[in-house]
Amino acid sequence: MVSSNSPAAHPVPAPRRFELLTLGDELLLGLTTNGHLTFIGEQLGRRGVQLTRNVTLSDEAAVIAAEFRASWARSDVIITTGGLGPTCDDRTREALAVELGQELVHDPAIEQAIAARFAAIGRPMTPNNLKQAIRFARCDVLPNAHGTAPGLWVEQDGKVLIMLPGPPNELQPMFTEQVIPRLAQRGLLLGREAYVQIRTAGIGESALETKLHPLLAPFGDALNIAWCAHPGSVDCRLSSPDGRLDLEQLEKLAGQCAALLGEDFVCHGHNSLARVCADLLRGREKKIAVAEAATGGLLASALTEVCGACKFFAGGVVCCSNDAKIQLLGVPECLLKQHGAVSAEAAVALATGAAETFGSEYGLAITGTTGAAGSTAPWGGSTENPVGTMYLALHAPRGVWSKRISLPGSRRTTHQRAVNIALDWLRRELVRAPVGVRTPAQAGG
Amino acid sequence: MVSSNSPAAHPVPAPRRFELLTLGDELLLGLTTNGHLTFIGEQLGRRGVQLTRNVTLSDEAAVIAAEFRASWARSDVIITTGGLGPTCDDRTREALAVELGQELVHDPAIEQAIAARFAAIGRPMTPNNLKQAIRFARCDVLPNAHGTAPGLWVEQDGKVLIMLPGPPNELQPMFTEQVIPRLAQRGLLLGREAYVQIRTAGIGESALETKLHPLLAPFGDALNIAWCAHPGSVDCRLSSPDGRLDLEQLEKLAGQCAALLGEDFVCHGHNSLARVCADLLRGREKKIAVAEAATGGLLASALTEVCGACKFFAGGVVCCSNDAKIQLLGVPECLLKQHGAVSAEAAVALATGAAETFGSEYGLAITGTTGAAGSTAPWGGSTENPVGTMYLALHAPRGVWSKRISLPGSRRTTHQRAVNIALDWLRRELVRAPVGVRTPAQAGG
Numbered sequence A, B: 001m002v003s004s005n006s007p008a009a010h011p012v013p014a015p016r017r018f019e020l021l022t023l024g025d026e027l028l029l030g031l032t033t034n035g036h037l038t039f040i041g042e043q044l045g046r047r048g049v050q051l052t053r054n055v056t057l058s059d060e061a062a063v064i065a066a067e068f069r070a071s072w073a074r075s076d077v078i079i080t081t082g083g084l085g086p087t088c089d090d091r092t093r094e095a096l097a098v099e100l101g102q103e104l105v106h107d108p109a110i111e112q113a114i115a116a117r118f119a120a121i122g123r124p125m126t127p128n129n130l131k132q133a134i135r136f137a138r139c140d141v142l143p144n145a146h147g148t149a150p151g152l153w154v155e156q157d158g159k160v161l162i163m164l165p166g167p168p169n170e171l172q173p174m175f176t177e178q179v180i181p182r183l184a185q186r187g188l189l190l191g192r193e194a195y196v197q198i199r200t201a202g203i204g205e206s207a208l209e210t211k212l213h214p215l216l217a218p219f220g221d222a223l224n225i226a227w228c229a230h231p232g233s234v235d236c237r238l239s240s241p242d243g244r245l246d247l248e249q250l251e252k253l254a255g256q257c258a259a260l261l262g263e264d265f266v267c268h269g270h271n272s273l274a275r276v277c278a279d280l281l282r283g284r285e286k287k288i289a290v291a292e293a294a295t296g297g298l299l300a301s302a303l304t305e306v307c308g309a310c311k312f313f314a315g316g317v318v319c320c321s322n323d324a325k326i327q328l329l330g331v332p333e334c335l336l337k338q339h340g341a342v343s344a345e346a347a348v349a350l351a352t353g354a355a356e357t358f359g360s361e362y363g364l365a366i367t368g369t370t371g372a373a374g375s376t377a378p379w380g381g382s383t384e385n386p387v388g389t390m391y392l393a394l395h396a397p398r399g400v401w402s403k404r405i406s407l408p409g410s411r412r413t414t415h416q417r418a419v420n421i422a423l424d425w426l427r428r429e430l431v432r433a434p435v436g437v438r439t440p441a442q443a444g445g
Helices: A035-046 A061-074 A091-100 A109-121 A127-133 A168-185 A205-222 A247-264 A273-283 A297-304 A322-329 A335-341 A344-358 A411-430 A440-442 B033-045 B063-073 B091-100 B108-121 B125-132 B168-184 B205-222 B247-264 B271-285 B298-304 B324-327 B333-339 B344-358 B411-432 B440-444
Strands: A018-023 A053-057 A077-081 A104-106 A134-136 A140-143 A151-156 A159-164 A196-201 A224-230 A233-241 A265-268 A288-292 A313-319 A362-368 A389-396 A399-406 B018-023 B053-057 B075-083 B105-106 B133-135 B140-142 B151-155 B158-165 B194-202 B222-230 B235-241 B264-269 B290-291 B313-319 B362-368 B388-396 B399-406
Touching: A018 A035, A035 A077, A035 A151, A061 A077, A077 B411, A091 A104, A091 A159, A104 A322, A109 A127, A127 A134, A140 B388, A151 A399, A151 B194, A159 A168, A159 B018, A196 A247, A196 A411, A205 A224, A205 A233, A205 A247, A224 B108, A224 B344, A224 B440, A233 A247, A233 B313, A247 A265, A247 B290, A265 A273, A273 A297, A273 A411, A273 B235, A288 A297, A288 A344, A288 B235, A297 A313, A297 B298, A297 B344, A313 A322, A313 B324, A322 B247, A322 B344, A335 A344, A344 A362, A344 A389, A344 A399, A344 B324, A389 A411, A389 B151, A389 B194, A399 A411, B018 B063, B033 B075, B033 B411, B053 B063, B063 B075, B063 B091, B063 B194, B075 B168, B091 B105, B091 B133, B091 B158, B091 B399, B108 B264, B108 B388, B133 B151, B140 B168, B151 B168, B151 B362, B158 B194, B194 B247, B205 B222, B205 B235, B205 B247, B205 B324, B235 B247, B247 B264, B264 B271, B271 B298, B271 B411, B290 B298, B298 B313, B313 B324, B313 B344, B324 B333, B324 B344, B333 B344, B344 B362, B399 B411, B411 B440
Parallel strands: A018 A053, A018 A077, A077 A159, A288 A313, A288 A362, B018 B053, B018 B075, B075 B158, B290 B313, B290 B362
Antiparallel strands: A053 B053, A104 A134, A140 A151, A151 A159, A196 A233, A196 A265, A224 A233, A313 B313, A362 A389, A389 A399, B105 B133, B140 B151, B151 B158, B194 B235, B194 B264, B222 B235, B362 B388, B388 B399
16 A cells, blocks of 8 residues: 555665565464564665565575575575574575575674573573574674574675574564664665655545645655555655755655644654554643443553553553443443443443543543454444444543444454544544643642 | 474375465555465465465566566466555556466456445445456456455466455455365365364473373374464474374374363364353353453453453453552552552452452453563563563452463563463363352352
8 A cells, every 4th residue: 555656765875675585484374474574674664775575485494595596696685584593493594604605603702692691581501502603704793682593794795684583572673773774884775764754644545645736746756755554544755766855845845744734644753643642641641541342452452552651541441241331430321221332322421431430531432333253243233333333432621522433344453443543533632632731620639 | 483394284185386476565665564474374274285485576567477477487376465456556467467378358247246346335436446357368256245356266287376355354255265165176275174283371382292292102204293382372283194194083182182281271273262261251151351450451352352252251441540440440559558559469459359340250360560662661660570570360259369470572572471371371260160050149149
């Protein structure tokens, strides 16, 4: 869902070919999702480089060597992930050493670092860990602050090979803290963000394009525009392919777009809707509580994922039964009997109930019937409320409102979209609430 | 994390080479995770085929054509995903038609199906949708029950090309309902599960291997054993590479392994821990409620993901503040003051509070300090309870217990592991509770 030939680019010194080799049977067998492609692809994209190709292969030395040979011939940078750990077949390193025409050597400094790490976590070091102290004779070692296998950086024939460990919590900091700066230093990617991003919500890609056209069109080919759609939001990325527009001009233009979009503008950059809501709540010293009768904890979970959630997230209730709604959140039983649990009235009572129960200024509620993953719908559909119908409600100092949404699709997708729509609604209400205005409740307390 | 050369295999007619071509800039830019690899890899693995290779490429016709040519030369089956939608560049179909030496034709039956789908959802059909009615002259059409672009099935030169639409909710049912049976019919994969799987929890891979060795070793090379580790569980897959052991013998052996493993045995097959707990609860007509002071809704969300969650999941509370713990779950204020919110005592009070509040027989609680994604820990660490320390508690008809766990790693990983450990604990307690025994509470009510 990217509508541009190149994702974005300030002038990168020269177009480079980056290939990613992800190694592991667990990827091909579907035991693990290929998160390295997602992470590395995004990180490179931010610096003006689109990954040309990703190949996932089994951990077999001969297969890897053949792929590497073809890739090395046509690429400027090759990144490999996995195949460096203590239980991995060390023929991979041997095979690549042959391809590179390099010797393998034992590095006492790596061994020392591994031993120090085992000492720090208080576990004995098994001998197979010493495999990880083997490196190419001519390469740089990228220290691993979160594990034992270091990364390896090889520069040869005007190309770069970067070998990274498989565990994401080891690979990711190594990539952002060591690999990106090294690549930037060599002019292989930009030393800063490649584009200025405008994140929007509540407006479709084509409507967004139409709306921004009068602002963007006058720049002609001096401006590169890329559109990236996510579930519930669309990004617009502005860059200058030949440097005719500098960063200041791009940022000014992005500011004009934001002003034109009004409340459909979410943020500049890459923050999630939950993170944007969190920042708005913290800035206003307000809290949110949630009640989920359909999304089962997904909304609470999205808010908790933001660091320091306690500061703005008062808590949540996941309630399936009417009893829980009545007892925990004070929803009147007669209301549930008259209107049903999937109704605008119930949603409003849940949102207000959540805010009152947790003592927060804002309350969000989601109730509804959702599509089943298999055969049976958990909260069943009806002619009035077919499967996929949900009611959201927002309780705020200014009032309380509900809205009905109808989302087709699988259960997980429906839940995710409902959570994003709810967060976007909260965001819009928060934007309207000026900073520093105390609610009557706060003034009284 | 697969420890075997081949993942599993009853005798498949002949070893076949399957390659997967995933198309889309959004994958290379990290906007979307490559879920097709995970899904298709797993589905093929279950039928005795390990995907040989996955290549992710940009939506450019020339690039796709070149990759397809090389892949077609060496493979038996090629599966492509994406590049079939109405907004996609239709040069992809043209380029592949050239490679295959086929003509492209307009198919009135596909057009009719697309028009019918638009009529059903009550939206006007834009002309660009007609692109999707273009197909190769010699191919089968795989109807798309959940979208407009049908799949295409080409058999040529003794090989198969399968082109699937990109949206997962369209691709997945098409794959299981149409592609798998067609492949099985042509002897390209097994018509049934390729292995008998034993899912375990609470035991590491090497300990599991050691424990099962006496049962499995006597079969020598008549038995293929593969080990697959997931976060919090390890699978053992048994198959017969040359058919010397039939399905009945394998299932008998798996049953013996299960008996030997006792409570570390979770299930045969692929059910999640949440699903196994759900089935045990439903079988005993019991319900669970949860209180989360660290995992922020992730445990509730895991339970809600199971179909028909209302039948066994009474509800949950996500509580950050002490006030919420005291008011919603009846945790004594003095207990929190004396022992702190991150303590065995608080966990026990939360688990019992959840069960009592929601009127369920079982209650699970998670409280703790977790590693921060960025710089600040949300619930902070201390010398007594360093970051990563959590207390779990389980309330059951037989009693209430707590345990302290210490999980290093990133915040998201820590949360996920804590949820799995909690669910496994619940599972063990449920296994001990015989079916059909009513609790005192039920007998009294």
